[in-house]
Amino acid sequence: MNCRHCFMPLKNTLIDLGSAPPSNAYLSEAELEKPEKCYPLRIKVCTECWLVQTEDYVDPKELFSSDYAYFSSTSSSWLMHAAKFCEEVQKRIDLNLNSLVIEIASNDGYLLKNFVANGIPCIGIEPTDSTAKVAESRGINTIREFFCESLGKELASKGNQASLIVANNVFAHVPDVNDFTLGLKAALRPNGTIVLEFPHLLRLIDQIQFDTIYHEHYSYLSLETVISIFSKAGLKVVDVEELSTHGGSLRVFGCHSDDSRNSSPAVFEILKTEASMGLKKLSTYRAFQKQADQIRNDFLEFLLEKKKEGCSVVGYGAAAKGNTLLNYSGVTADLLPFICDAALSKQGMYMPGSHIPIKPPSVLSENKPEYVVIFPWNLAEEIKNDINTFLEKPTRFVTAIPRLSIV
Numbered sequence: 001m002n003c004r005h006c007f008m009p010l011k012n013t014l015i016d017l018g019s020a021p022p023s024n025a026y027l028s029e030a031e032l033e034k035p036e037k038c039y040p041l042r043i044k045v046c047t048e049c050w051l052v053q054t055e056d057y058v059d060p061k062e063l064f065s066s067d068y069a070y071f072s073s074t075s076s077s078w079l080m081h082a083a084k085f086c087e088e089v090q091k092r093i094d095l096n097l098n099s100l101v102i103e104i105a106s107n108d109g110y111l112l113k114n115f116v117a118n119g120i121p122c123i124g125i126e127p128t129d130s131t132a133k134v135a136e137s138r139g140i141n142t143i144r145e146f147f148c149e150s151l152g153k154e155l156a157s158k159g160n161q162a163s164l165i166v167a168n169n170v171f172a173h174v175p176d177v178n179d180f181t182l183g184l185k186a187a188l189r190p191n192g193t194i195v196l197e198f199p200h201l202l203r204l205i206d207q208i209q210f211d212t213i214y215h216e217h218y219s220y221l222s223l224e225t226v227i228s229i230f231s232k233a234g235l236k237v238v239d240v241e242e243l244s245t246h247g248g249s250l251r252v253f254g255c256h257s258d259d260s261r262n263s264s265p266a267v268f269e270i271l272k273t274e275a276s277m278g279l280k281k282l283s284t285y286r287a288f289q290k291q292a293d294q295i296r297n298d299f300l301e302f303l304l305e306k307k308k309e310g311c312s313v314v315g316y317g318a319a320a321k322g323n324t325l326l327n328y329s330g331v332t333a334d335l336l337p338f339i340c341d342a343a344l345s346k347q348g349m350y351m352p353g354s355h356i357p358i359k360p361p362s363v364l365s366e367n368k369p370e371y372v373v374i375f376p377w378n379l380a381e382e383i384k385n386d387i388n389t390f391l392e393k394p395t396r397f398v399t400a401i402p403r404l405s406i407v
Contacts, residue, residue, distance in 0.1 A: 027351075043220070111166065
């Protein structure tokens with residue numbers, strides 16, 4: 001395989017997580033009896049452009065199918081994050097009734113609904129029917145396609161170039177990152193602004209966040225590599241913010257290369273930090289497998305020990321993160337009898353690979369577990385607050401990343 005950005009041969013591996021089904025391919029009870037598709041989950045490091053990336057095996061149409069089960073509005077903290085961004089960016093770039101906002105991977109309209117409420121014209125790009133239907137019910141004009149250069153050009157040809165293009169947590173999800181970025185350029189007005197949010201590779205390495213690796217994430221991005229990808233497409237990065245979301249993310253502001261805006265000091269500061277943390281040194285990546293294996297071993301040891309002691313342990317958050325950890329650890333329902341999740345779309349389904357049943361949070365009050373493993377560790381405090389009403393006796397909360405924590 002060659003690098004999906006610079007096309008140089010990929011010779012170095014960050015981590016090999018074995019084989020696993022797509023992390024959002026939840027199963028119905030009837031599907032448990034059928035063969036389950038699994039794919040290798042290996043992550044390569046390009047030593048030319050330093051793009052960290054999955055090996056290509058899975059068709060994106062299989063990963064992001066019509067019954068896609070992830071709805072952005074399930075998380076109250078994510079809704080607040082989106083609302084705050086919309087308020088700030090509307091002032092920053094003076095959005096008005098003559099503007100156009102395009103969001104790529106607009107999901108269920110969690111973000112664009114804020115612009116709609118202010119009368120700002122919007123278009124959502126969302127290929128999954130399940131989420132697009134919800135967005136449309138909120139009055140958001142939604143194009144049900146995967147975004148690419150040809151769609152960007154089509155939007156431009158119809159007079160739909162954007163003042164603002166937002167793409168939250170999608171840049172890492174596209175198999176052809178160069179084509180996607182050319183689409184951003186095509187769909188952007190001459191003085192328009194692009195805003196991307198994505199998990200920062202620096203945090204993945206530093207916090208050993210191997211559970212954020214799954215087939216839906218084709219790329220793991222540093223600011224240095226994003227600048228390279230933008231430059232190749234005729235775009236530039238002019239500002240960047242560090243965010244706490246998803247365990248540590250970047251919010252990048254971009255525009256056309258010939259735009260008069262200059263890069264802010266924040267851009268150079270983060271580039272300096274990435275260099276000091278060794279993101280352009282192969283030795284930085286070589287310890288990652290061993291560190292991930294230790295986390296897996298500690299997690300398994302905890303579950304086995306509690307089973308021997310006769311303690312009740314259940315999970316919370318049927319997230320892609322959880323599926324990576326469970327499948328790499330080989331955990332099934334004998335060690336973790338069920339996982340609760342607030343998303344109605346997941347309740348009554350089963351986790352891919354492990355086949356652990358997914359139940360509503362209300363069952364916690366019936367089962368009274370002694371331990372709850374929180375898989376979306378980035379939302380741990382929000383989840384604790386949400387489920388405390390179901391827990392009648394002291395319950396200890398467990399997270400596995402970046403190290404086993406029991407509180």
